[in-house]
Amino acid sequence: MKKYDFDTLVDRRGSGDVKHAAMQQTYGRDDLIGLWVADMDFATPDFIVDAIRERLQHPVLGYTVEPEDFRPAIVDWIASHHQWEVKPEWLSYIPGIVKGIGLVVNCFLEKGDKVIIQPPVYHPFRLIPENNGYEVVFNPLIEQKDGTYAMDFEQLERICDESCKLFILSNPHNPAGLVWDKDTLRKLARFCHAHNILVISDEIHSDMTLYGHKHIPFASVCPEAAEISITFGAPSKTFNIPGVVSSYAVVSDEELREKFFGWLEASELAAPGLFPPIATIAAYRNGEEWRRQMLEYVQGNVDYVADFCSAHLNGIKALRPQASFLVWLDCRGLKLSHDELVDLFVNKARLALNDGEMFGPGGQGFMRLNVALPRQVLAEALERLKAVL
Numbered sequence: 001m002k003k004y005d006f007d008t009l010v011d012r013r014g015s016g017d018v019k020h021a022a023m024q025q026t027y028g029r030d031d032l033i034g035l036w037v038a039d040m041d042f043a044t045p046d047f048i049v050d051a052i053r054e055r056l057q058h059p060v061l062g063y064t065v066e067p068e069d070f071r072p073a074i075v076d077w078i079a080s081h082h083q084w085e086v087k088p089e090w091l092s093y094i095p096g097i098v099k100g101i102g103l104v105v106n107c108f109l110e111k112g113d114k115v116i117i118q119p120p121v122y123h124p125f126r127l128i129p130e131n132n133g134y135e136v137v138f139n140p141l142i143e144q145k146d147g148t149y150a151m152d153f154e155q156l157e158r159i160c161d162e163s164c165k166l167f168i169l170s171n172p173h174n175p176a177g178l179v180w181d182k183d184t185l186r187k188l189a190r191f192c193h194a195h196n197i198l199v200i201s202d203e204i205h206s207d208m209t210l211y212g213h214k215h216i217p218f219a220s221v222c223p224e225a226a227e228i229s230i231t232f233g234a235p236s237k238t239f240n241i242p243g244v245v246s247s248y249a250v251v252s253d254e255e256l257r258e259k260f261f262g263w264l265e266a267s268e269l270a271a272p273g274l275f276p277p278i279a280t281i282a283a284y285r286n287g288e289e290w291r292r293q294m295l296e297y298v299q300g301n302v303d304y305v306a307d308f309c310s311a312h313l314n315g316i317k318a319l320r321p322q323a324s325f326l327v328w329l330d331c332r333g334l335k336l337s338h339d340e341l342v343d344l345f346v347n348k349a350r351l352a353l354n355d356g357e358m359f360g361p362g363g364q365g366f367m368r369l370n371v372a373l374p375r376q377v378l379a380e381a382l383e384r385l386k387a388v389l
């Protein structure tokens with residue numbers, strides 16, 4: 001069996017990647033170790049690059065039809081990994097998941113409608129509806145003793161009114177890396193069904209569960225969930241191809257599907273470009289072994305961080321993610337103000353992490369650390385933190 005290499009340093013500077021090219025503008029300096037933007041510093045797997053390269057052998061990059069195996073590859077992957085039987089006609093390409101949120105907002109909402117999200121959560125969940133003129137209502141998660149979070153259903157009853165028409169679920173939940181259990185998802189589905197609320201279930205991190213956790217697709221938990229939901233998925237995070245833009249929507253309910261897919265098709269938004277289907281098929285048909293080895297390496301990095309924090313970083317606790325390569329660092333024990341905390345990471349330790357505040361209420365005092373990188377760089381980052389503490 002091929003052993004993949006996650007230890008080799010890949011110099012991304014000069015490739016225009018956001019993590020490095022936007023560092024100066026975001027942090028005011030560009031001499032930091034980049035541990036923020038959620039893509040990996042590992043090389044994109046060879047079987048994907050080879051598939052794209054093979055297509056490049058042809059001298060014409062003209063208009064193309066969707067390859068025959070595009071939908072079957074997605075259907076088979078979801079069935080074998082998440083035991084959810086999706087029909088090919090339930091699928092549509094979308095030009096990105098964040099853009100997909102904007103598309104749903106514009107297709108389904110009307111003036112005065114509101115959107116519910118559960119912070120601390122991936123910041124575009126707030127920004128996209130707000131930028132499109134819709135009010136966002138918070139149902140903050142409840143922090144548990146062990147550092148994980150739970151949904152607050154009593155609070156959800158209180159904050160929800162008849163203007164709330166869309167709920168955006170992060171499943172698994174970014175930034176804390178939570179896998180939601182079936183009972184919670186079912187309870188949420190019944191609540192939203194009863195209140196006539198459409199649910200976007202963003203499942204981009206679903207193929208990266210760690211420590212034996214199992215992802216449960218929202219739409220699969222009960223008939224009510226299937227009736228009210230649009231699921232977003234992609235091979236982009238798992239296989240490190242977010243620049244290819246290979247996302248898709250799954251809608252099992254016929255009425256919802258006709259409305260959303262019809263709206264997408266009216267503007268040809270559901271037509272993939274040349275490379276996304278090629279990358280998706282290569283990832284889903286050939287990627288299982290790479291995915292397994294990558295997750296083993298990432299889990300090793302998570303353990304490394306958690307152990308290092310308890311041994312050397314007094315005041316910082318790492319929450320081991322149940323899914324994803326993002327570690328939610330609880331830095332409240334340092335007793336620093338927000339500005340002092342950012343200054344410590346950026347100007348003293350020279351590390352670029354995502355500041356927890358950007359994820360909304362509950363994110364204060366936290367930092368989000370991306371551990372999808374060679375361990376020696378991660379070790380260097382942690383040593384820098386130790387030195388300044």
Ligand SMILES: Cc1ncc(COP(=O)(O)O)c(C=O)c1O
Pocket residue numbers: 038095096097098099122170174202204205234236242247
């Ligand atoms: C929960 C979640 N959704 C969506 C995205 C981005 O998806 P896309 O690149 O398809 O817009 C990310 C990237 O970090 C994410 O964490």
